[in-house]
Amino acid sequence: MNAITPIIAATKPDDWASDQEVRWCPGCGDYAILKAVQRTMPELGVAPHNTVFVSGIGCSSRFPYYMETYGFHTIHGRAPAVATGIKLANPELDVWIVTGDGDGLSIGGNHMLHLLRRNLDVQLLLFNNEIYGLTKGQSSPTSRLGTRSPTTPYGSIDRPVTPCAFALGAGARFVARTIDTAQKTMPGLLKRAHSHKGTSFVEIYQNCIVYNDDVFANFTAKPNAATNQLWVEHGKPLVFAGGTKGVRLNHDLVQLEVVDIVDGTTEDVLVHDETNRLVAQMLIDMPFGEFPVALGVLYCQPATSFEVAVHDQNERVTEGRVGDLGALLRKGQGWDVKPVREVSL
Amino acid sequence: MNAITPIIAATKPDDWASDQEVRWCPGCGDYAILKAVQRTMPELGVAPHNTVFVSGIGCSSRFPYYMETYGFHTIHGRAPAVATGIKLANPELDVWIVTGDGDGLSIGGNHMLHLLRRNLDVQLLLFNNEIYGLTKGQSSPTSRLGTRSPTTPYGSIDRPVTPCAFALGAGARFVARTIDTAQKTMPGLLKRAHSHKGTSFVEIYQNCIVYNDDVFANFTAKPNAATNQLWVEHGKPLVFAGGTKGVRLNHDLVQLEVVDIVDGTTEDVLVHDETNRLVAQMLIDMPFGEFPVALGVLYCQPATSFEVAVHDQNERVTEGRVGDLGALLRKGQGWDVKPVREVSL
Amino acid sequence: MATAFRPDETLPPAANDPSHPDAVVVRFAGDSGDGMQLTGGQFTLSAALSGNDFATFPDFPAEIRAPQGTTFGVSAFQINFGAIDIETAGDEPDVLVAMNPAALKTNIGALRRGGLVIADTGEFGPRNLAKAGYTISPLDDDSLMNYTVMAFDISALTLEAVKPFGLGNKEALRCKNMWTLGLALWMFDRDRAPLVDWLKTKFAKNEVLANANIAALNAGHAYGETAEIGGPLKQYHVDAAEALPGHYRTITGGESLALGLVAGAHLAGLTMFFGSYPITPASPILHHLARLKEFGITTFQAEDEIAAICSAIGASYAGQLGVTSSSGPGIALKGEAMGLAIITELPLVIVNSQRGGPSTGLPTKTEQSDLYQAIYGRNGDAPLIVIAARSPTDSFDVAIEACRLATQFMTPVMVLTDGYIANAAEPWRVPDRADYAPFPAEFADAPEEDGKVLPYKRDAETFKRPWIRPGTPGMTHRIGGIEKAVDTGNINYEPANHQAMTDIRKAKIDGVARYIPAQEVEVGGTTGRLAVVGWGSTYGPIRKAVQRSRAAGHDVAHIHIRYLWPFPANLGELLKGFDKVLVPEMNTGQLKTVLRDQFLVDARPLNKVSGQPFKIAEIEAAIEGMLGSVK
């Protein structure tokens, strides 16, 4: 047995489920994600007591209550900021942020930006149901144009933000996308996110059965899945529809286009390079309909994570110096007053 | 004379200068920008009284006081939100937002994101001096790694955000970049920004002579200018260094590279297409040193602006309906109580 | 409560005839899915149409759609209706309709001793009993011995009634609530016709469903008739309440406040900009206004509360009436921007629908704990006007008043309402446009004689500054959050100027006291042994408690404050006329602080912070506590 790496007792998915009654609506996509996360945790080699789930406010943000780990259900939009304090205070902790499209991209957009550019080593799961669930169904910054909701009775008119595009623009070094129901692949994806040092941005399309049911059906529903989902894999050609179609870069127009793959020859099909920001951008920008939805690890290009940079600098700077409080207080030119009144320099 | 378009009295640059004493540090880049803006205004065919400058807090945000227009010096980071209220209330107004790298991208990042995605028709000038000027020189979200400042005495360690990349990721439809000292080209650039319907994002590299002097010198100083500035023009090949160099898209690596232009043949040099988001992204992502800095209108792809969408919907929905307050109050099933006590439905 | 003017101090003779009560409190409780809010709403309408006065209290679960059968998934609706002046939803229900074990479990505690329980045995199977935490059914043991219990299989009876329409089992059971409503209608001798009409329109697109529901309604009604003979099910007759003549409708506080804003903007001659970010329980106001574009209203769902208030400030700056709305946590975020509106002296209405705090607290529960925040919660000396609504219908008038004060004094005005008011409904005597004097807003459009533009030159009386709209020729000027020079509004750092501006900002708000109605006494005289002073939604229970204490011989009065900052000019004098002052609040004593500071009166707090409104009895007890019981 190896003395350096601590021994983590093996766990089962149930060990990661808290005793709290899950209170999402029956049929909510959040249940599937919770299940997938609980199935993934035992495979990460981390102990529940070294794991912290941090969330903001929203249906999705209730997530931490259901995990048998440390959990902090903070305030609306601020989970990334709280998580930053936690991770800087104790880099040993395995920190997960759970947020929603409203929590993370409406009120919390600024913290999201700075979390990503600083590249703090956390896993961020954005439950995107394109709606405000907890407050009963108002449109969100990711709601499609024309979404009817209590605040947009005649259809929403503000152009939605594309979470993954925003993440890349903010400087994210790991960007992935999946679907609540993708139970088979999610553990693998979460493992990738977990092993990535730095902020792992994972957008999960999540169905809100009450206020935005089936909004993703055009690519999640069984019949549409194959033809409208493009699962990317590093080093593999970007093919979908059971290998019958692929995407290619049109060099003259400098844009992607869909091509049919005849007898399996994928030469001019673009090969996925998850380290290439440009490729990621193209995949994210693909307009749905004309193109499928790109899923999986779209971009992964590690760089020093924030807490590492902070602690490295702290160590470098304090190298061989121990804080001497007495000396600190006496710093600068001073003078002594002797019991006998008289001043000496 | 045309009765439809209102007659705007001709103005001179001085007509746009207020009587307020300009209080920036001698030698601050803000002076040059102020001068360029005042030189541009007369050419825009707008009246000072229909023009509003809105700003947050910072040296740059003092800008409105010096313009003889309506001006609102709001609070730190919130100019885009205030401007949204102004523009929705009166779309006839010509609204300009002046902000800094701290005001617009640190505390104000969220409003910036939502302004851009909604695409409100305003001109946004981001004075990027990569430092907090007004508060005496702390590093900002755009400060280079290693920037020494009162808050980062040992060098900053958080990875800076690239304003134009952030803007694109947020959904900006007009992204341009220039330099405070580029007096010749700035009026033209500002005119482009002004004529664009939607949010025109204009980043201006501005020299803070006191706290971050010469941080842009490696491409703004005379000797470096030619070799390190790439001024883009729609439909023209991307050349620089007096036409001796250009950038080309390496199709295999799917990334840009610099090529020497021998006897003026620019065939394989990439031609700038300001409507192509991908091209804009490549230009913005070019690492400095290996590549020059791309300047000018990097991206311009108009879409319905927010205030237009809002007012169009208002009109469509209220088509032929006038608000009848009395009827509104009586809405829903009611009953009458007659002077003689008895109830009728 | 807006209607009846016969206070229950003078009880009608009828009072002694049990089958003919002055008022009855009924509570419908069931699973979120059982449609109790709908049932309650329709029962309310029938009470309204019969001319009763009433007050309702919807009590929904915190979860969107909690699992079926759980205690935390129970949704309840309480109504107090009567022939007398009704001010609260009632301390204790007389009748509890429990559609499942969880509903019984969570609501039985509130029922009046001897009250009637109506339970659907069809839902009391082992699974539901377990979910509610019962080991044996409360219907079978003697745990309900203090009540009259009517338990029968409503589910089965409903299925029976709708069989002809061949609905699926699930759909058929959805008619249960109509069956129950039918029974309730019979119990109180109500006309079914309006409900039948309502069902027809509601299910216009699906005649089968319409008829099924109507059948269920009738079956429930018929069941009452047949079951009456001898059984505990009796029929009660609640007379119409005396009410001022006029047209009436039922209205919730949320809608009432929204309509008041519409009317207020209208009276000011302005279009309205409503910038808000969703939050419980404030959202309904935004939802209402979003549908009223034809009234010149632009609603803007901002990215957060800060953007919401800032956009409203921008709209006011540009000449619209800027309004923003939120609840506690969101209001906290708006504090810095309120300061900007205060120093730039722009009109702004800020609506705070209070909920349980601190922090996220209890989003779906009511509380009054944001008064401190409203009056004191900003950096710097930053005075603004604070007024509060006392009831759903009062919200309409308060909203209009906020619009008047904001535009007439060029200042932010905070309106305090709360979760109870926002969701509760009461009959509303629809006012007439003529009942309200217009207060047209004025815009300055010309410089001084000497050609100067002076955005901070003040009205000699009110100290308000001129409102200058961008776009006005010859009036260009600049404003902002840095201290500004007297008259010109230019940046100014001079000591004397800051003192002068601080003083005038304070004087302007203090001076508003001269332009608001004097404080009146709700119940009792202008002097006496005890004044019970309240604000906001405690109006009902305080009024009732004081009436009852007076009936019991106590020398007590009820004073209810609408204008919380500044106070009415006569309030201090008025309070000095009483030996003691009691201040019931749903917080730990906030109005108490302001009263003691302003008038140095020994105001004693009576605090309840449970997310529930005061019971009349709780306040009555406190009054007794201070005055001793009458011999």
Add this chain to the structure above:
Amino acid sequence: MATAFRPDETLPPAANDPSHPDAVVVRFAGDSGDGMQLTGGQFTLSAALSGNDFATFPDFPAEIRAPQGTTFGVSAFQINFGAIDIETAGDEPDVLVAMNPAALKTNIGALRRGGLVIADTGEFGPRNLAKAGYTISPLDDDSLMNYTVMAFDISALTLEAVKPFGLGNKEALRCKNMWTLGLALWMFDRDRAPLVDWLKTKFAKNEVLANANIAALNAGHAYGETAEIGGPLKQYHVDAAEALPGHYRTITGGESLALGLVAGAHLAGLTMFFGSYPITPASPILHHLARLKEFGITTFQAEDEIAAICSAIGASYAGQLGVTSSSGPGIALKGEAMGLAIITELPLVIVNSQRGGPSTGLPTKTEQSDLYQAIYGRNGDAPLIVIAARSPTDSFDVAIEACRLATQFMTPVMVLTDGYIANAAEPWRVPDRADYAPFPAEFADAPEEDGKVLPYKRDAETFKRPWIRPGTPGMTHRIGGIEKAVDTGNINYEPANHQAMTDIRKAKIDGVARYIPAQEVEVGGTTGRLAVVGWGSTYGPIRKAVQRSRAAGHDVAHIHIRYLWPFPANLGELLKGFDKVLVPEMNTGQLKTVLRDQFLVDARPLNKVSGQPFKIAEIEAAIEGMLGSVK
């Protein structure tokens, strides 16, 4: 003020010898570029080294680097030093050094009638006169007749003195401030040696500059000696003040507070996380701490104030001492997050360096107008501890106390300081590690006997909950902003639970009164005709005013409150011992509100909101006003 213990009530005999004053106030004023802050700082050091007590008041322009010669570009530094107990920077300068017309223009008003003006005629050319708004030079007309004027060409004299070193004109003129300092040193008979040493180290890299500056220093000194004969330039001798033995240094409030936080974390046995966002005048604290990594301090410049406090909350949750710092506008933004720290009951220190408000207000000026915000400025019933620093040196102790209370009671603590304290300097008797008892923080690391983890099970005495660090085996649990169940901390919506938690949160903070020192009286007895009650930076002027009024025969006492929420247990009783209570504040009357609410005493406000500290005379006058002049 921390040093001298000989109050000036008992004036020393020397007092009557004009060449031998007890204290002198000197104000150095010049262009931002003239290095007045440096000159003042070094003059201060020389006073310190001569054993004087002193207080300083740096008064810089709002602009970073305003155009040369403008009035708004004037930078001034005032020092009051003496042989007696010094508590303020002085009401009126005795000596004004004006390096240019703008400096004279903006500062002459403050000079004592008959005071001395030293002006550099070299800067009084037409251009500078015009920039200052003079048509003719005040040195030439009789506008300065009420003062003694010493005008001579300091510029020329400096150039003369440094000629040997062949500096450029611009560089040479930069030595002006050292010439002036030399003159000042001569005037007060100070030793030049320490300054010479300082210049040598400062310009270690450039010997020429070092020598040039030393030459200028000596020339100024020599000029005094030669000019003395007969001229108005006299030499003054200010004796050393009596002081407690010990090691002394000068310190500003900003640095003192930062060091106090370091010491506090040290005493708690914790590493510190300091999350902040730059803002005037709070930034210096962040700047100081950023350099102290070897003391286990992590500083984090957040993207905004909300992220700053949230990151500090996260760090406290993870087991560090979380601290955040800002000024008014930023504190306003933190309100919602404070609520989270309150309901999750985590230790947190919030430092508010107050500045002029409302809104952006007067960033570089001092004020006390955030007391309301500190005590009342949050949604819900959200109590936290509020304490205030009274002076630069006091900031050290207050910061330590904040760390103690935050960790011992698991609660946010707000520390109030202000722009004056932050920038002012005074002599500080460096304390000994042994002067402070450690208060090690405890972490819970084991469940209850029954294996339960109860994050909200409270200490029976203090009601504090356990601090459980993530990473502790067997203690996993979840907390958040929704109301939580007693003991378990699980989400709980029940009425009784919310009441219980609200009550205990209040009781915990109220109970802190039992763990803080009783309120003492600074000057005078524990009863009397008038108590002047203050808090924060008004300490100096109030103390002096009360001492003088007492010397004049008034029965008045000075009470200065450090613990503003909760108040010390004996404060109410103490105040009742006085006929009248006067509350001087640099706001429109905020402590006044809290005192009247809590104790129902008729506290009368004395308010000054000009961005300037109180003058002793202003408070003296108010005391006279309340007590009448003594016959």
